[in-house]
Amino acid sequence: MQRITIAIDDDLAAQLDAFMQETGAVSRSEAIRDMVRRGLSARPDGPPTAPCFGVVSCTIDQSVRNLAARVPQGRLERHDQTVAALSVPLDHTTSVDVTVMRGQVGDIAAYAQALFLERGVMHGALSLIPVVEDKAHHVHNHGAPHAHTHLRVKSGF
Structure with missing residues (x-):
C-alpha cells in the first residue's frame, strides 16, 4: 500500500x-479510499x-488567481466543441458554470477532468449524452431534397 499526503x-x-x-469508516484513509473508488467507477x-x-x-x-479568465479561455480554445455556456453568480465570489459541449467522449471527459482539478473549482459533474449521426435525404420547407445529417440521441453507448 502506498502512503500519500493531502491538504484539505x-x-x-x-x-x-x-x-x-x-x-x-474507521479512519480518514478508509473514507478517502472509498470515495476515490466511487469517483473512479463514475468515470x-x-x-x-x-x-x-x-x-x-x-x-x-472567481477570487482564485486568474481562474475567472482561464475558464472562459478554455472554452474559447474548444470553440468547435462548445455549444453553450452559462455562468450564474451565487455569491460575491462564487458562480455555478454550466457548459454544453459536442464531440467525442474522450475529448469532453479530458476537458472536464482538467477543469475539475483546477484550484478553486468545486462540485464538478459531467453528464454524457450518447448520440449518433443519421444521414437523411428529404425535404425541409418545400425545397429541393438534399442529403444532410441529423443527430439522434441513443439510450446508451
Missing part, C-alpha cells in the same frame, strides 16, 4: 469526518471516440 480545508475535513460517521463509460454531448457543471471561486 477545515470545512472539507469536517465533511469528511461526518461522512466517516455516516458510513462507519465516463463510453468508448473514447464515441460521439456525444457533454454537460459540464461546477462551481468556480
Whole structure:
C-alpha cells in the first residue's frame, strides 16, 4: 500500500469526518479510499471516440488567481466543441458554470477532468449524452431534397 499526503480545508475535513460517521469508516484513509473508488467507477463509460454531448457543471471561486479568465479561455480554445455556456453568480465570489459541449467522449471527459482539478473549482459533474449521426435525404420547407445529417440521441453507448 502506498502512503500519500493531502491538504484539505477545515470545512472539507469536517465533511469528511461526518461522512466517516455516516458510513462507519474507521479512519480518514478508509473514507478517502472509498470515495476515490466511487469517483473512479463514475468515470465516463463510453468508448473514447464515441460521439456525444457533454454537460459540464461546477462551481468556480472567481477570487482564485486568474481562474475567472482561464475558464472562459478554455472554452474559447474548444470553440468547435462548445455549444453553450452559462455562468450564474451565487455569491460575491462564487458562480455555478454550466457548459454544453459536442464531440467525442474522450475529448469532453479530458476537458472536464482538467477543469475539475483546477484550484478553486468545486462540485464538478459531467453528464454524457450518447448520440449518433443519421444521414437523411428529404425535404425541409418545400425545397429541393438534399442529403444532410441529423443527430439522434441513443439510450446508451
